[in-house]
Amino acid sequence: MKRFANLYRALDQTTSTNIKLAALRSYFESVPPADAGWALYFLSGRRFKRMVGPANLRQWMIEASNLPAWLVEETYASVGDLAETAALLTGTQAPTSINHSLSEWMEKEMLVLGMEPPDQQRLRILRWWQHLDYDTCYLVNKLLTGSLRVGVSHLLVARALADSANLPRPVILHRLMGHWEPTPQFYNQLIAPDDGSTDHSRPYPFCLASPLEQQNTPQELKTQLGDPREWLVEWKWDGIRAQLLRRPGACYIWTRGEELVTDRYPEVRDAAYGLPDGTVLDGEILAWSEETGVMPFTILQRRLGRKTIGKKLLQDIPICFMAYDLIEHEGQDMRQHTTTERRALLDRLLKQAGPVLKMSPLLSVTSWEEAAQRQMESRGRLVEGLMLKHRNALYEVGRRRGHWWKWKITPHTLDTVMMYAQPGHGRRANLYTDYTFGVWQNQELVPIAKAYSGLTNEEIYELDTWIRQHTIKRFGPVRSVKPEQVFELAFEAINRSSRHKSGVAVRFPRIARWRRDLDPKDADSLADVHSLPGTGTA
Amino acid sequence: MTSFAPETALIKMTPNGLYCPQGRFYIDPVRGPVERAVITHGHADHARNVAETYFTTFGSSPILQKRLSNDISLHTVSYSEPFTLGETTVSLHPAGHILGSAQVRVEHQGEVWVVTGDFKRDHDPTCQPFEVVPCDTLISEATFALPIYRWPPAGQVARDILAWWDENIELHQVSVLFCYALGKAQRVLAELKKLTDRKVLLHGAILPIVDIYREAGIPMVPTEKIDLQHKRDYAGEMILAPPSALGSPWMRRFKGAQTGFCSGWMRVRGNRRRRGYDRGFVLSDHADWPSLLQTFDDSQASRIQLHHGYSDILVRYLEELGVDAISLGSPFADLETV
Ligand SMILES: [Zn+2]
Numbered sequence: 001m002k003r004f005a006n007l008y009r010a011l012d013q014t015t016s017t018n019i020k021l022a023a024l025r026s027y028f029e030s031v032p033p034a035d036a037g038w039a040l041y042f043l044s045g046r047r048f049k050r051m052v053g054p055a056n057l058r059q060w061m062i063e064a065s066n067l068p069a070w071l072v073e074e075t076y077a078s079v080g081d082l083a084e085t086a087a088l089l090t091g092t093q094a095p096t097s098i099n100h101s102l103s104e105w106m107e108k109e110m111l112v113l114g115m116e117p118p119d120q121q122r123l124r125i126l127r128w129w130q131h132l133d134y135d136t137c138y139l140v141n142k143l144l145t146g147s148l149r150v151g152v153s154h155l156l157v158a159r160a161l162a163d164s165a166n167l168p169r170p171v172i173l174h175r176l177m178g179h180w181e182p183t184p185q186f187y188n189q190l191i192a193p194d195d196g197s198t199d200h201s202r203p204y205p206f207c208l209a210s211p212l213e214q215q216n217t218p219q220e221l222k223t224q225l226g227d228p229r230e231w232l233v234e235w236k237w238d239g240i241r242a243q244l245l246r247r248p249g250a251c252y253i254w255t256r257g258e259e260l261v262t263d264r265y266p267e268v269r270d271a272a273y274g275l276p277d278g279t280v281l282d283g284e285i286l287a288w289s290e291e292t293g294v295m296p297f298t299i300l301q302r303r304l305g306r307k308t309i310g311k312k313l314l315q316d317i318p319i320c321f322m323a324y325d326l327i328e329h330e331g332q333d334m335r336q337h338t339t340t341e342r343r344a345l346l347d348r349l350l351k352q353a354g355p356v357l358k359m360s361p362l363l364s365v366t367s368w369e370e371a372a373q374r375q376m377e378s379r380g381r382l383v384e385g386l387m388l389k390h391r392n393a394l395y396e397v398g399r400r401r402g403h404w405w406k407w408k409i410t411p412h413t414l415d416t417v418m419m420y421a422q423p424g425h426g427r428r429a430n431l432y433t434d435y436t437f438g439v440w441q442n443q444e445l446v447p448i449a450k451a452y453s454g455l456t457n458e459e460i461y462e463l464d465t466w467i468r469q470h471t472i473k474r475f476g477p478v479r480s481v482k483p484e485q486v487f488e489l490a491f492e493a494i495n496r497s498s499r500h501k502s503g504v505a506v507r508f509p510r511i512a513r514w515r516r517d518l519d520p521k522d523a524d525s526l527a528d529v530h531s532l533p534g535t536g537t538a
Numbered sequence: 539m540t541s542f543a544p545e546t547a548l549i550k551m552t553p554n555g556l557y558c559p560q561g562r563f564y565i566d567p568v569r570g571p572v573e574r575a576v577i578t579h580g581h582a583d584h585a586r587n588v589a590e591t592y593f594t595t596f597g598s599s600p601i602l603q604k605r606l607s608n609d610i611s612l613h614t615v616s617y618s619e620p621f622t623l624g625e626t627t628v629s630l631h632p633a634g635h636i637l638g639s640a641q642v643r644v645e646h647q648g649e650v651w652v653v654t655g656d657f658k659r660d661h662d663p664t665c666q667p668f669e670v671v672p673c674d675t676l677i678s679e680a681t682f683a684l685p686i687y688r689w690p691p692a693g694q695v696a697r698d699i700l701a702w703w704d705e706n707i708e709l710h711q712v713s714v715l716f717c718y719a720l721g722k723a724q725r726v727l728a729e730l731k732k733l734t735d736r737k738v739l740l741h742g743a744i745l746p747i748v749d750i751y752r753e754a755g756i757p758m759v760p761t762e763k764i765d766l767q768h769k770r771d772y773a774g775e776m777i778l779a780p781p782s783a784l785g786s787p788w789m790r791r792f793k794g795a796q797t798g799f800c801s802g803w804m805r806v807r808g809n810r811r812r813r814g815y816d817r818g819f820v821l822s823d824h825a826d827w828p829s830l831l832q833t834f835d836d837s838q839a840s841r842i843q844l845h846h847g848y849s850d851i852l853v854r855y856l857e858e859l860g861v862d863a864i865s866l867g868s869p870f871a872d873l874e875t876v
């Protein structure tokens with residue numbers, strides 16, 4: 001565990017990519033595969049679901065620290081992070097006397113803990129706290145609370161692995177897709193020489209589009225992208241990005257979040273069996289009516305959380321897979337072929353595929369003016385805007401600027417008042433960065449959206465101070481604040497929702513501007529919100 | 539619990555700072571003008587140019603002259619040497635905070651009050667160790683009065699600093715270590731001296747204080763002022779700079795520098811991340827939580843009065859233990875504590 005604690009510290013204590021890379025490489029090259037597997041598990045941002053309730057943990061922390069409960073709470077409020085507070089209050093300055101490796105920690109302590117009743121969990125955790133030095137204690141607590149975040153990107157981890165295994169990075173990235181367990185076997189396979197074979201359930205790393213400025217004029221597009229005839233233009237569908245794999249004897253549907261969802265979309269799965277073996281499609285899962293076309297995202301959402309899909313749901317919310325790329329064809333990796341070539345093959349392949357597997361149509365656009373006009377149709381068509389793909393673009397790993405662009409429509413905006421704030425996570429754990437905003441209804445604020453992003457660091461610090469000085473009430477980590485600050489929120493869409501007090505659900509809310517110029521009285525009302533386009537359709 | 543009548547207090551908090559009516563003097567006045575000031579130590583939140591006459595220790599006097607002016611009227615005394623102010627007998631005793639730092643003992647008709655000023659109990663090669671001074675009422679700072687503030691041994695921190703320097707040498711990077719120009723910087727140089735004889739470069743603001751400490755005979759590693767006239771490669775060097783230099787144009791010379799900060803606040807990860815330092819070294823010249831409690835115990839004081847930092851929290855904690863404690867507040871809450 002000491003080595004993993006050192007790695008965590010090294011990654012946490014520098015902003016230099018080279019230093020991070022060196023630390024990762026030396027870690028992977030020096031630890032046994034069992035440890036490397038678990039390290040990779042956490043470095044990829046995977047975590048356990050919480051094994052111990054925070055209330056229990058707070059209780060035991062009070063007990064272990066031998067301090068009055070109120071003082072522990074005050075301390076927690078000042079630190080802002082439960083795992084860190086517990087480590088600061090209980091971790092010893094003596095060397096750790098539980099000398100497990102990372103994998104032993106996971107297998108002999110953590111996983112066992114997960115199966116124990118609370119009174120035994122208590123004894124185990126109190127024993128940890130008594131015997132761990134600060135660094136180990138901090139890390140163990142972060143694992144325990146499921147709040148470990150390491151400041152490295154997935155791509156950097158893959159690069160370190162690729163360097164130390166002497167493999168191309170795309171091979172590592174491909175092998176890291178989908179489900180895997182942090183076993184030594186998995187790790188050994190991950191770094192094994194490339195013989196062209198991969199586990200046949202694994203999807204490919206997704207190719208991502210870069211955003212184009214929303215307010216681009218046709219002239220600016222021309223300057224940036226050149227001749228429109230070099231570009232393929234499609235709608236940007238508002239569904240769930242997924243890969244559909246047809247492999248010998250099996251089908252798999254993987255979302256972009258690397259979730260295996262094959263059985264949630266039985267109609268897509270069944271249709272996929274009609275494809276030839278060795279086919280991988282990239283596309284979008286959409287709720288689709290053959291009469292009216294795509295349905296709003298909120299309708300699709302009703303199928304998302306369900307494990308079992310009943311007959312009624314299948315009937316009420318029919319699904320289609322809107323394919324727009326062909327990544328594997330006749331068992332061959334097609335990613336090094338151009339978009340034009342891939343589309344032509346895809347077109348042929350889907351001719352006899354039936355209504356569930358659709359081909360995302362190309363828009364015939366001969367000028368950027370025309371593209372801009374089509375883009376303006378987006379809201380009415382319930383799509384997010386346009387996708388622009390260069391005819392010669394390869395299917396890249398991740399986001400590579402210049403090949404694929406997404407050109408989204410200008411979002412809706414609302415002027416809202418800050419109601420609540422709570423601390424963020426990780427490096428922002430002692431800053432108030434998560435806010436809830438409301439709009440007016442009869443002299444009262446009704447919460448409408450939570451937003452985390454959109455402010456500069458300076459604004460966040462300033463707001464943090466303001467929040468601390470203008471707290472009305474505290475509810476655990478959440479503070480209600482004086483209704484004085486107005487923020488312009490931007491969001492992609494708005495739909496009716498009976499689950500929300502406001503009666504609407506907004507998608508992808510973010511802070512567009514801090515409107516210091518506005519008085520809270522000037523903020524929008526719930527009636528304003530309900531009059532926005534979109535609220536009537538769902 | 540004894541009831542406490544402020545009108546009979548030997549020392550009380552006023553808008554100008556702590557005041558002793560029976561002796562007609564202030565301790566570390568923050569505003570003025572005042573006639574007489576007893577100064578605990580040379581930090582800017584304690585030694586301000588607001589008095590006609592100053593009383594301080596031999597160790598503090600060159601610092602005061604450097605920071606305030608050579609022309610101030612200054613009475614310098616040795617530790618433990620009693621002198622009379624008004625109806626009181628006053629003496630200064632080592633506080634272990636920085637060079638020359640003192641606690642103020644005030645006696646009036648058999649009653650003894652002690653003001654700790656800033657203090658610490660940990661070992662520090664740059665100043666005399668804290669002396670326990672028994673008293674009836676103790677006025678103490680409470681800068682780090684939360685139970686999470688417990689200091690690691692300074693020798694360990696110095697080894698961490700040296701190891702960090704070594705790592706950066708290997709990476710061909712410059713190490714810029716931020717610390718307060720008075721006290722902390724010299725403590726770092728003195729702790730490093732026990733481990734190495736490598737030369738450390740100094741920001742211009744730190745140099746004159748290092749000279750004062752050398753004059754006082756404090757052993758420190760060799761130092762040199764950064765020569766801004768000549769462009770050179772600083773890879774592998776260790777540079778000490780005051781925190782105000784972070785993000786200033788001065789930093790532009792040291793592209794890709796690894797940055798560290800020495801402070802008790804670095805005990806909490808968020809404090810380091812928030813200020814944007816790569817590394818935090820937990821090194822404080824203030825008393826940590828166990829030292830505060832130990833000191834109250836040692837003093838045998840029947841009354842504890844607190845100012846600075848987490849006073850209110852410590853007062854509540856002491857009250858629950860049956861200790862007579864109050865918070866004095868601070869006349870200048872917005873002043874950064876050093
Ligand atoms: Zn101070």
Ligand SMILES: [Zn+2]
Nearest residue numbers: 581635656876
């Ligand atoms: Zn001080």
